[in-house]
Amino acid sequence: MDGNVYYDEDAGQGAGGQADWIVVAGSMPTVIWQPAVQHFPQPGNGTDAAEQTVEEARVDEKIPQEILSRGGMGDAQGWQAELSKALDGAQTLSDAERAMAFLGGRLWQRAVDRAQGRTTSHSDSDLPVTDDRPLYWTRLTLARALRAWCARSPLDEADRQRVLLAFERASRGIGRTQSQASPPPQEGLRAVITGFDPFQLDRGIDHINDDLRHSNPAGCLALALDGTTLDTDAGPAHITTMMFPLRWHAFAQGIVEHALTPYFQPGPHRVDLFMTISQGRLNQFDVEHTNGAWRGVGWDNLNQRAPGPVPIPPGVPTVHPQPQWTTTTLPASLLADQPAAPFPVYHHTGVTEIPADSDKPAERKDGPTPNSLAREGGGGDYLSNEIGYRATLLRDACRLRVPGGHLHTPKLLLAPDNQDPATGHITDPVLERYRDAVLAQARALLTTALGTLAAR
Incomplete structure (x- = not known):
């Protein structure tokens, strides 16, 4: 197989039961x-x-x-x-x-x-x-x-x-452009949306928030939207979704680039908008303005870490030299101006950088300064920042001139009396109402973003 394998590195190891071959x-x-x-x-x-x-x-x-x-x-x-x-x-x-x-x-x-x-x-x-x-x-x-x-x-x-x-x-909705199972629509807009698996399961990023009951609203949204058509101010928009693992190794080996390239390069599946989505902070949406080429020390779902520069695998479209930063082309200000129903939406411009004239990290509320080194994008230094970085870098490499970038949803919450995974329930009315509200508002934000294409 070629060098662009992107399944986790533990795959296929070991010996099982015996059989005659x-x-x-x-x-x-x-x-x-x-x-x-x-x-x-x-x-x-x-x-x-x-x-x-x-x-x-x-x-x-x-x-x-x-x-x-x-x-x-x-x-x-x-x-x-x-x-x-x-x-x-x-x-x-x-x-x-x-x-x-x-x-x-x-x-x-x-x-x-x-x-x-x-x-x-x-x-x-x-x-x-x-x-x-x-x-x-x-x-x-x-x-x-x-x-x-x-x-x-x-x-x-x-x-x-x-x-x-x-x-x-x-099983993640990836690769369907290579078959007849997902023919491109003949009319209307096309958008591709990505979600994520649940994470922080038995070892949280900070070793505190671990809970096997975790859900991820980005994954919920991907399942709810795949194959649907949204009515927008720019006309009907056909939605294709896919879901990504929380594994550093899979990202290093190109799962994002291989999944999205057919939708970004010229051809029948090329999209008019893309949005990578992940779970973010409490009680708010964030449209991330800047993505950074740096991985922090967070644990993934394999209980592995991979701190350092974001690695770009060989054989995928990319930009040379690799930039420290990429930026959104989503209508961030417009989305942030939408009524908070029920969550506020922020155009998040902050980053953490190492300035060109220093060797120490510094927080910048208004984005990176010239020639600085990335340490955190707007979405942090975990895989949510990384998928935003990889998708927008691929956008630039493919010369895709469409709205695209990363959206953080509010973090899902369990009821106050259902916080202990050892004694609690796997679901409760608070979680279910909260999830429904997040999904409804995320769908509305996507519809608004697609509606701006009427003016293009």
Whole structure:
């Protein structure tokens, strides 16, 4: 596989259960995998730690299991049986990749259908359809089962990564421009919106805010909007969304650039607006003006850190030399002027830099000074800043002259009497009302931003 793999670095390591394999030799050797006995690990059955990542291992905890049982995504064991059946019929690496891309796509579409009210509810599936967590934990359940299959296969590490990546991408809504499953609309505007997985699960950025119950409104919004059409002042706007992992390594290997390039380069899928979205501060939206090329010391969902300059992978469109800063082209002032309903919206211009004439960080309320080094963009120094930086840098590299940039939503809140994850509930009326309000206002802000295209 080429050097632009962007699945997490622990993928495919370790050895699982034993199986008998048939290898057919020829002038172009083809591996046919057909284990004499197929066994896929089920959640909680003692999966070898070598066959799962830190992130996947959390699936066995009580809270994720309750989310899975109440989430309306379908029985996790049923999804694993479907995965097993799909791999039983795979005779080549390409077969396995196609099977996992198809399964991942079905998982993503099931989550979108659920979020948009198109699935049949069950008596034990009582979480609101706006909840993003059932997709997150179902994806990890299947990724772990697939990783165990890869460990028992005759595939080398690079080919294991290919199979894992095929599922990972498709289950996040990434890569659909390469198939007929997502034809471009014939009329109207086009926008691409990105969301994120839940984070700060068992090790918060500050080691305090960890909670396996966390949801991410950016992921909720991605599921609620994918495939929809918004009525704007500039006409109908067709929305495509995707969701990204909270993993430094995935970003370093180009997941953002590979996902967005088909929408930024000239062609039938090129968009008229893009917006990267993540969860931010309490009780406010922030349109981030400036993004910085610097990573802080925050922990990701693999409990890893990667402080230093934002790395740009080889083989993707970029700008040379790499700039320290990029800026939004969203109509930030207009969005900040919208009525606060119910949350205020700020055009956030502050950054932290190392000035050209100093070696110490300094906060700047009005943006960076000339020739300074980035230490925090408007969105900080975590992956929310980084996706804003990567997307706007790619915009410039592709010469995409459209509104685009990063929006921080308010942070979701649980009820005051439901703060302890050890004794609390996985949802409550305060969280659900708060999430609904955030999603409604985010949708309104996106509609407003798209409406400005009428004057272009």
